Amino acid sequence: MEHDSSFLDTEAREYGISDDFHAAEVGLANRNHGTALELMRHDITPTGMHYLLTHFDVPFADEQDWKLDIEGEVDRPVSLSMSQIRSMETIEMPVTLECAGNGRALCEKRNRSMPWHNEAVGTSTWIGTPLADVLETIGIRDTAVEIAFIGADRGFDKGHEHNFGRSLTVGQAANRDILLVHGMNGAPLLPQHGYPLRLIVPGWYGMASVKWLNRIEVLDRPYDGFQQIETYRYRKTREEPGDPVSAIRVKSLMIPPGIPDWYSRKRIVDAGTTTVLGRAWSGNGVAVEKVEFSHDGQAWHPARLHPRIGPYAWTQWEVDWNAVPGQYELSCRATDKQGNTQPLAPPWDVAGFGNNVIQKVPVIVR
Ligand SMILES: Nc1nc2c(c(=O)[nH]1)N[C@H]1C(S)=C(S)[C@@H](COP(=O)(O)O)O[C@H]1N2
Ligand SMILES: [Mo]
Numbered sequence: 001m002e003h004d005s006s007f008l009d010t011e012a013r014e015y016g017i018s019d020d021f022h023a024a025e026v027g028l029a030n031r032n033h034g035t036a037l038e039l040m041r042h043d044i045t046p047t048g049m050h051y052l053l054t055h056f057d058v059p060f061a062d063e064q065d066w067k068l069d070i071e072g073e074v075d076r077p078v079s080l081s082m083s084q085i086r087s088m089e090t091i092e093m094p095v096t097l098e099c100a101g102n103g104r105a106l107c108e109k110r111n112r113s114m115p116w117h118n119e120a121v122g123t124s125t126w127i128g129t130p131l132a133d134v135l136e137t138i139g140i141r142d143t144a145v146e147i148a149f150i151g152a153d154r155g156f157d158k159g160h161e162h163n164f165g166r167s168l169t170v171g172q173a174a175n176r177d178i179l180l181v182h183g184m185n186g187a188p189l190l191p192q193h194g195y196p197l198r199l200i201v202p203g204w205y206g207m208a209s210v211k212w213l214n215r216i217e218v219l220d221r222p223y224d225g226f227q228q229i230e231t232y233r234y235r236k237t238r239e240e241p242g243d244p245v246s247a248i249r250v251k252s253l254m255i256p257p258g259i260p261d262w263y264s265r266k267r268i269v270d271a272g273t274t275t276v277l278g279r280a281w282s283g284n285g286v287a288v289e290k291v292e293f294s295h296d297g298q299a300w301h302p303a304r305l306h307p308r309i310g311p312y313a314w315t316q317w318e319v320d321w322n323a324v325p326g327q328y329e330l331s332c333r334a335t336d337k338q339g340n341t342q343p344l345a346p347p348w349d350v351a352g353f354g355n356n357v358i359q360k361v362p363v364i365v366r
Pocket of ligand 1: 050051052053054055056097098099100150151152153164165192193194205206207208209210211212
């Protein structure tokens with residue numbers, strides 16, 4: 001691939017910065033919108049308000065001629081049509097998806113990428129067929145080590161041209177909750193969410209849920225795609241190889257109470273008892289054990305938890321706050337059944353991945 005290297009961003013996007021947002025970051029934020037936190041009132045995020053993260057362009061696709069090719073270390077390679085996939089057992093599963101970069105712009109130092117605050121999360125009822133069933137019919141050979149899932153979208157990142165692709169180990173891919181998805185909230189997938197076919201890996205950060213899926217390669221070695229080995233690794237320094245990003249870290253968010261100031265989005269709350277409510281979730285289907293609320297960062301008050309609508313869906317919580325006139329910074333903190341809890345300061349990561357720091361919501365009570 002020949003190109004003028006000054007045209008593409010080939011490597012060192014600035015990192016460790018704390019200045020105002022670059023026009024390119026604002027451009028990414030315009031394309032890849034988040035949800036509106038007040039819509040966390042809904043168990044299922046209204047489809048058009050599910051967050052969006054698309055690295056390259058949304059491919060133009062027609063379900064009539066879409067094919068899913070499965071090849072490599074398999075006994076019977078196949079090229080499946082959408083009508084073949086639709087004829088298989090269909091499951092509906094509510095899954096909370098969160099982008100691994102959610103919270104990136106709340107880090108004291110950030111790298112130039114999609115500048116999420118808190119809004120890259122949402123829950124949808126995904127409709128599809130278990131991946132494990134499809135893999136079983138084609139016969140995975142004993143030589144198989146990893147399975148790569150490759151999308152139709154193609155572009156450059158740090159000078160490398162590639163299709164968006166991610167892998168799972170053979171063991172991870174055997175989880176029957178992983179779905180080949182063709183529908184979302186009772187309708188076909190929207191183009192921007194992966195129409196006509198995507199993967200949903202419940203309990204993992206969003207990068208694993210490959211959109212516009214048209215190729216599955218069963219490999220006798222670890223997958224070396226750019227999005228697998230270069231991006232989506234927890235790193236304390238740029239140089240280290242790092243650890244792969246996988247399961248979602250425990251997190252909670254509140255619906256900011258009261259009414260907002262349009263520009264700053266700071267909140268004005270009337271004095272008296274206010275019910276503050278929000279959502280909490282963790283990775284790999286682990287349930288939320290407790291959520292606590294604080295108006296001063298000192299005392300933490302337990303919230304009431306509602307039952308969740310599925311093992312991979314977020315939990316609603318609420319707490320009654322006696323709001324006395326003054327200025328406050330509200331926060332909430334979730335702990336999951338494995339005892340994992342949210343940190344009070346962002347965990348350091350060069351790319352800002354997995355930032356599950358407690359949310360802070362400034363309010364004035366009048
Ligand atoms: N093919 C493809 N799949 C992809 C992506 C992408 O850019 N291309 N982005 C990933 C990331 S980083 C996230 S967080 C989720 C977002 O899914 P959504 O846009 O449907 O919310 O899709 C994942 N799957
Ligand atoms: Mo993401």
